[in-house]
Amino acid sequence: MALNKEPYKGTRDFFPKQKRVQNYIFSKMKTAAESFGYEPYDGPLIEEVELYKAKSGEELINDQIYSFTDRGERFVAIRPEMTPTVARMVAQIHREESKPLRWYSIPNLMRYEKPQKGRLREHWQLNCDIFGAPGRFGEIEILQVAVNLMRSFGATAQDFEILLNDRSIVDLTFQKIMGLSKEVASKLYKIVDKSKKVPHEAVVEMVNKLGMNEKQQELFYSYLALKSFDDLGKFLEHHNELEARDNFLKFVSPLREMGLLDYIKYDATIVRGLDYYTGIVFEIFDKDPENRRAICGGGAYANLLQIFNEQPLAGVGFGLGDVTLTDFLKTHKLLPEGCENPVIDYLVTFQDERCVSRAFEVANILRSKNFKVVQHFEPLKMNKVFPLAEKKGASFVVIMGETEFNENTIQLKNLKTKQQETIALSDFKK
Amino acid sequence: MALNKEPYKGTRDFFPKQKRVQNYIFSKMKTAAESFGYEPYDGPLIEEVELYKAKSGEELINDQIYSFTDRGERFVAIRPEMTPTVARMVAQIHREESKPLRWYSIPNLMRYEKPQKGRLREHWQLNCDIFGAPGRFGEIEILQVAVNLMRSFGATAQDFEILLNDRSIVDLTFQKIMGLSKEVASKLYKIVDKSKKVPHEAVVEMVNKLGMNEKQQELFYSYLALKSFDDLGKFLEHHNELEARDNFLKFVSPLREMGLLDYIKYDATIVRGLDYYTGIVFEIFDKDPENRRAICGGGAYANLLQIFNEQPLAGVGFGLGDVTLTDFLKTHKLLPEGCENPVIDYLVTFQDERCVSRAFEVANILRSKNFKVVQHFEPLKMNKVFPLAEKKGASFVVIMGETEFNENTIQLKNLKTKQQETIALSDFKK
Numbered sequence: 108m109a110l111n112k113e114p115y116k117g118t119r120d121f122f123p124k125q126k127r128v129q130n131y132i133f134s135k136m137k138t139a140a141e142s143f144g145y146e147p148y149d150g151p152l153i154e155e156v157e158l159y160k161a162k163s164g165e166e167l168i169n170d171q172i173y174s175f176t177d178r179g180e181r182f183v184a185i186r187p188e189m190t191p192t193v194a195r196m197v198a199q200i201h202r203e204e205s206k207p208l209r210w211y212s213i214p215n216l217m218r219y220e221k222p223q224k225g226r227l228r229e230h231w232q233l234n235c236d237i238f239g240a241p242g243r244f245g246e247i248e249i250l251q252v253a254v255n256l257m258r259s260f261g262a263t264a265q266d267f268e269i270l271l272n273d274r275s276i277v278d279l280t281f282q283k284i285m286g287l288s289k290e291v292a293s294k295l296y297k298i299v300d301k302s303k304k305v306p307h308e309a310v311v312e313m314v315n316k317l318g319m320n321e322k323q324q325e326l327f328y329s330y331l332a333l334k335s336f337d338d339l340g341k342f343l344e345h346h347n348e349l350e351a352r353d354n355f356l357k358f359v360s361p362l363r364e365m366g367l368l369d370y371i372k373y374d375a376t377i378v379r380g381l382d383y384y385t386g387i388v389f390e391i392f393d394k395d396p397e398n399r400r401a402i403c404g405g406g407a408y409a410n411l412l413q414i415f416n417e418q419p420l421a422g423v424g425f426g427l428g429d430v431t432l433t434d435f436l437k438t439h440k441l442l443p444e445g446c447e448n449p450v451i452d453y454l455v456t457f458q459d460e461r462c463v464s465r466a467f468e469v470a471n472i473l474r475s476k477n478f479k480v481v482q483h484f485e486p487l488k489m490n491k492v493f494p495l496a497e498k499k500g501a502s503f504v505v506i507m508g509e510t511e512f513n514e515n516t517i518q519l520k521n522l523k524t525k526q527q528e529t530i531a532l533s534d535f536k537k
Numbered sequence: 538m539a540l541n542k543e544p545y546k547g548t549r550d551f552f553p554k555q556k557r558v559q560n561y562i563f564s565k566m567k568t569a570a571e572s573f574g575y576e577p578y579d580g581p582l583i584e585e586v587e588l589y590k591a592k593s594g595e596e597l598i599n600d601q602i603y604s605f606t607d608r609g610e611r612f613v614a615i616r617p618e619m620t621p622t623v624a625r626m627v628a629q630i631h632r633e634e635s636k637p638l639r640w641y642s643i644p645n646l647m648r649y650e651k652p653q654k655g656r657l658r659e660h661w662q663l664n665c666d667i668f669g670a671p672g673r674f675g676e677i678e679i680l681q682v683a684v685n686l687m688r689s690f691g692a693t694a695q696d697f698e699i700l701l702n703d704r705s706i707v708d709l710t711f712q713k714i715m716g717l718s719k720e721v722a723s724k725l726y727k728i729v730d731k732s733k734k735v736p737h738e739a740v741v742e743m744v745n746k747l748g749m750n751e752k753q754q755e756l757f758y759s760y761l762a763l764k765s766f767d768d769l770g771k772f773l774e775h776h777n778e779l780e781a782r783d784n785f786l787k788f789v790s791p792l793r794e795m796g797l798l799d800y801i802k803y804d805a806t807i808v809r810g811l812d813y814y815t816g817i818v819f820e821i822f823d824k825d826p827e828n829r830r831a832i833c834g835g836g837a838y839a840n841l842l843q844i845f846n847e848q849p850l851a852g853v854g855f856g857l858g859d860v861t862l863t864d865f866l867k868t869h870k871l872l873p874e875g876c877e878n879p880v881i882d883y884l885v886t887f888q889d890e891r892c893v894s895r896a897f898e899v900a901n902i903l904r905s906k907n908f909k910v911v912q913h914f915e916p917l918k919m920n921k922v923f924p925l926a927e928k929k930g931a932s933f934v935v936i937m938g939e940t941e942f943n944e945n946t947i948q949l950k951n952l953k954t955k956q957q958e959t960i961a962l963s964d965f966k967k
Contacts, residue, residue, distance in 0.1 A: 127576075146553035414539065
């Protein structure tokens with residue numbers, strides 16, 4: 108029986124046309140991260156499951172992880188996300204390094220999911236994290252990185268928005284203002300997380316099951332109705348939480364000054380499922396309803412190193428996936444025309460078969476001058492030279508026919524200017 | 538209990554210092570492959586085990602593969618090598634594409650091995666393959682790519698050598714000249730494969746068990762004693778295999794003309810374990826006995842698409858791993874000094890704390906001009922500015938003290954020329 112030619116479910120074959128598009132996206136990611144001095148890192152493809160258990164939500168561990176027992180009886184998983192790895196790495200070295208640490212990576216990750224629009228089993232994800240930044244500067248910079256990256260693709264505030272919340276304020280609201288226990292608060296988090304995906308009645312039904320009193324329910328719905336940073340400020344003021352309000356304003360004011368509020372909106376329903384966030388949380392969304400999944404998710408976490416028995420080190424980071432980003436760029440026609448096509452400098456051809464070894468020589472001389480050169484191995488008729496050159500994305504072609512063979516020359520044609528010149532082989536070799 | 542901070546056995550954490558070295562190596566790989574017009578591709582991290590079973594040696598499937606059953610009862614494995622994936626992908630599209638196809642990739646791969654010098658469980662591997670090249674041109678070009686890559690690191694014929702054989706000639710020797718059955722021949726392959734790693738007596742003992750007659754044994758040892766392309770030519774001539782000799786000379790002569798025989802030596806013991814090779818096979822070795830494992834292995838295969846019920850398509854390729862390559866580069870001091878260190882354009886600092894928001898502004902203006910900019914978030918004393926700038930690999934620093942705050946200027950210092958200039962903020966923003 109013949110084997111299946113298709114890739115494993117939920118993964119992609121990147122043929123050169125697709126890989127060049129991905130490379131374009133990766134190079135923008137790299138440029139944006141490095142423009143802020145983020146330094147590259149990478150970690151192992153697999154980690155022990157314990158690490159994910161300690162850091163991630165239950166759903167991830169139970170249903171979505173590619174876990175297995177290795178031949179040495181270690182229970183391991185293909186990395187579903189990069190944050191636990193980066194935390195493990197930072198835990199090793201943070202005491203010797205001056206802060207802040209700024210790191211980025213573009214790892215391949217796997218989650219066992221039902222493949223659907225915007226969600227595959229394997230994807231790549233830009234991870235940017237800053238550790239040990241003072242005050243709220245890390246949060247501000249991370250948002251800047253995300254905005255600059257999106258803008259570097261040519262995206263504008265018409266195309267995308269960053270929806271942002273602050274977990275410390277949600278905690279304050281649920282536990283202090285509403286007076287809920289940690290346990291009920293954590294259940295309410297899950298309801299908030301789902302609230303935009305289900306009808307309002309379903310939210311009400313879920314809330315009713317939590318046994319909150321009328322006052323608490325009222326507070327909850329007034330929280331859920333907050334639509335802007337101003338709303339949130341008034342809400343905190345109304346409940347006499349002036350310190351929390353001022354602290355949050357200290358974070359929002361510079362964003363406003365820097366023009367970032369053109370992109371960033373307050374959203375009470377953004378809480379991010381994973382447990383480790385303690386400060387801001389945010390997600391980037393395409394404004395086109397065609398693409399409903401978040402392009403990016405991130406936030407601030409204070410305690411990520413504690414599972415390694417290390418002192419707390421404040422961190423802020425995001426993960427931005429290539430699947431949703433590519434959908435976004437295609438929807439808004441932000442992929443540059445032709446970025447999927449090959450580009451080379453020279454196509455080396457010969458028409459007289461006696462030039463075959465000369466073709467090898469010419470091609471390798473051009474390579475030694477740092478050109479990209481495709482060598483055609485067999486005599487190529489003149490009427491086929493230019494179609495092939497175009498297909499290969501060549502700027503120049505080398506032509507060697509009978510005359511060139513006899514006269515020890517090569518013909519060089521510039522495909523843009525159409526200029527053609529004859530060069531003595533002896534000069535060319537110099 | 539605190540979690541383990543170490544990476545999973547046999548894998549590596551790439552901190553920025555190590556990742557930059559890897560990026561240097563990857564960029565050389567990419568440049569070498571693209572200088573021959575090889576096009577980038579990538580495939581899934583996991584494939585169905587059936588695919589590896591069909592194409593790889595038994596040892597790999599039984600003992601060395603990271604295989605598991607997914608939640609949908611598919612028996613899959615983390616890719617241990619790239620060739621089966623590239624074959625599967627080429628099988629999908631080869632009928633529509635003009636030949637030759639030239640493809641490269643630098644995937645991460647995993648094998649369950651005992652971690653040791655030159656061998657880890659996770660590594661990255663440059664894969665270059667050419668499909669559908671006429672005659673022996675594909676084999677020649679693939680060797681050129683490998684040599685050019687090694688040379689691009691500054692390596693010379695004093696540092697490395699390519700040991701090469703031809704499986705079609707080994708087949709001819711074992712089956713036609715020696716008259717062995719396919720079964721015995723295949724056992725003999727395995728002995729040849731091991732022959733350099735064990736004492737000669739062990740080879741004799743293994744050979745004795747195969748039940749070959751005296752004449753066959755004599756032929757085998759005379760084959761094993763061949764030390765050069767000339768030896769091989771004479772051996773074939775002696776056994777009246779003139780066609781095979783001429784065919785092989787047609788391959789060797791251009792290599793000689795192109796100077797590639799400075800790097801490439803004939804080696805009768807190179808056969809490569811995997812089953813799919815049908816033409817040349819080769820491995821690159823460090824000449825320093827410190828590093829004994831092959832840096833690279835490759836060869837030509839005629840039938841890789843048949844498992845997909847496709848017409849045969851001749852291919853030649855190699856895989857070159859980052860672990861052995863890095864050992865090689867370190868041994869021969871071929872990693873450029875400082876390639877592990879960060880490089881940025883600007884470090885933006887302020888000494889007067891009122892300049893904090895100006896620092897954000899200045900830094901982002903510089904980024905919009907495509908500079909790499911690290912912004913320091915807190916007032917930095919003058920005596921700490923230059924040590925920090927050096928550590929960050931900055932070419933310039935921005936300084937903003939009380940004078941600059943009052944006069945709406947910034948100080949810009951070029952760290953190479955030591956020149957310092959004062960720029961009005963209004964000019965800077967233009």
